[in-house]
Amino acid sequence: MESTEIIIIGGGMVGLSLAYQLFERGIAKDIIIFEKEKDLGVHTSGRNSGVLHAGIYYKPGSLKAKVCIEGAKRLKAWVSSRNLTLNSCGKVVIPTKISQDSEIDLLFKRGIENGAKVEIINNKELKKIEPLTESPSGRAIWSPNTLVVKPLEIIKQLEIELKNKGIVILKEKLINSINKNEKKITTRDNQTYKYKYLFNCSGLQSDRVAxxxxxxxxYTILPFKGLYWKLKNNDKYKIKTNIYPLPDLSVPFLGVHFTPSADKQNIFIGPTATVAFGRENYQLFQGLEPIMLIKNLFILSKQYLLNKNKFRNYVHEQSLQFFEPFLLKAAQELIATIKMEDIEFSNKLGIRAQLFDTNKMQLVDDFVCINDYSSTHVLNAVSPAFTSSFALADLIINSSKVTSQE
Ligand SMILES: Cc1cc2nc3c(=O)[nH]c(=O)nc-3n(C[C@H](O)[C@H](O)[C@H](O)COP(=O)(O)OP(=O)(O)OC[C@H]3O[C@@H](n4cnc5c(N)ncnc54)[C@H](O)[C@@H]3O)c2cc1C
Known part of the structure; x- marks a missing residue:
């Protein structure tokens, strides 16, 4: 039986960043990352918008608020120092109804409290940044520090650097059993490994691994699917920056937005936030989980009836956006002149690992890290976990018991 100091389950951005920081801080060198797929970045870390968020949305004091800005700064510096692709295009956040105007002040206040660089701008200033946009209330938010990166490029670079440091990444190794008393894991192909400390960074499967x-x-994960469309041709619109709607802060989805790709070649429109039929249900009949779906639909119907986190607003406004006319309507709330013939379905699609608390019967907003005997479980690593990953890794390490293990 092989043994190692640290086992990390999951070779996504959270697991890789954790290994990177454990090594860089001299906490551990003997680390094995177990990844069930044959490549890294097959799930959420390789399927997101690639936006390095500037930290304006999150409740001050939340874990998201604590790590987002620092994480974005560190990841930006890391990406720049390696000459990876970076689009420093900023972001505008626009109310889609006049009645949302007072929420601009709330978001601005949150941004300032979190230490983000954020400005309230008028329509004239908005039009200078994105000429085709207009705020119905006359005001919008400008976030100059929002950036766009290429997630898979970052994952690949991290993989190279981790391997150079001697960190072992074992692919096609699905962990399906953990004996926490004996500190042993077993893989699907019946290999057993001993560890001193275990980190569960398994994204969409993190509740099952926990x-x-x-x-x-x-806790259980309710997967929500994020589909993206794209502009057929940006010559007509000349969009340069991220254009987001002012979000309903009571639900954990930011709404359909326009995002320029890191290489400036495409303008993506999305992602939607609709119920997924399986945690890895990327194609119609792939990864279907009928029993999970029935359980989740039951939970979601209850949420609708109880209207916790104003869940009914989400159902009415966002849940149908995978139908093109609803998607188009959401896009037109940001750029009124966008037409059906200007957009096409892209092959980009990611699934959110949204956590649900069955005791409190509500969607969980913040990151959740649970320390147990010789293990730490990272649940709800939803957006902005990619942005935050380096700082989140430090927070996970500092709050875990890893340094006190014999
Ligand atoms: C549509 C969408 C858009 C997003 N946009 C952004 C954005 O713009 N900016 C941002 O900061 N964040 C964004 N996010 C969130 C971000 O992508 C995630 O927070 C982040 O990628 C989570 O990383 P992870 O390592 O936890 O999960 P993953 O990338 O899913 O990695 C987990 C890994 O664990 C492996 N695994 C699971 N179970 C096992 C097992 N039993 N044994 C071995 N391996 C296992 C999986 O195969 C997987 O590779 C977005 C998310 C979605 C869905």
Whole structure:
């Protein structure tokens, strides 16, 4: 039986960043990352918008607020120092109804409290940044520090650097059993490894992996699908920056937005936030989980009836956006002149690992890190976990018991 100091389950951005920081801080050198797929970045870390968020949305004091700005700064510096692709295009956030105007002040206040660079701008200033946009209330938010990167490029670079440091990445190794008393994991191909400390960074499967350790039994992941369309040709619109709607802060989705790709070649429109039929249901019949779906639809119907987190607003406004006319309507709330013939379906699609607390019967907004005997479980690593990953890794390490292990 092989043994190692640290086992990390999951070779996504969270697991890779954790390994990177454990090594860089001299906490551990003997690290094995277990990844069930044959490549890294197959799931959420390789399927997101690639936006390095500037930290304006999150409740001051939340874990998201604590790590987003620092994480974005560190990742930007890391990306720049390696000459990877970076689009420093900023972001405008525009109310789609006059009645949302007072929420601009709330978002601005949150941004300032979190330490973000953020400005309230008028329509004249907005039009200078994005000529085709207009705020119905006359005001919008400008976030100059929002950037766009190429997620898979970052994952590949991290993989190279981790391997150079001697960190082992084992692919096609699905961990399906954990004996926490004996500190042993077993893989699907029946290999057993001993560890001193275990980190569960398994994204969409993180609740199931936590349950193998009898941890977080009150949590389950409700997967939400994010589909993207794109502009057929940007010559007509000349969009340069991220254009986001002012979000409903009571639900954990930012709404359909326009995002220029890091290489400035495409303008993506999305992602939607609709119920996924399986955690890895990327194609119609792939990864279907009928029992999970029935359970989740039951939970979501209850949310609708109880209207927790104003869930009914989400259902009415966002849940149908995978139908093109609804998507187009959301896009037109940001750029009124966009037409059906100007957009096409892109092959980009990601699934959010949205956590649900079955005790409190509500969607969880913040990141959740649970420490157990010799293990830490990272649940709800939703957006902005990619942005935050380096700072989030430090937070996970500092709040875990990893340094006190024998
Ligand atoms: C549509 C969409 C858009 C987003 N946009 C942004 C954005 O613009 N900016 C931002 O900051 N964030 C964004 N996010 C969020 C961001 O992508 C995630 O927070 C981040 O990628 C999570 O990384 P992760 O490592 O936790 O998960 P993953 O990337 O999913 O990695 C988990 C890994 O664990 C592996 N695994 C699972 N179970 C096992 C097992 N039993 N054994 C071995 N391996 C296992 C999986 O195969 C997977 O590779 C977006 C998310 C979505 C869905």
């Amino acid at each position: 349950h193998l350790c009898d941890v977080g039994k009150n």
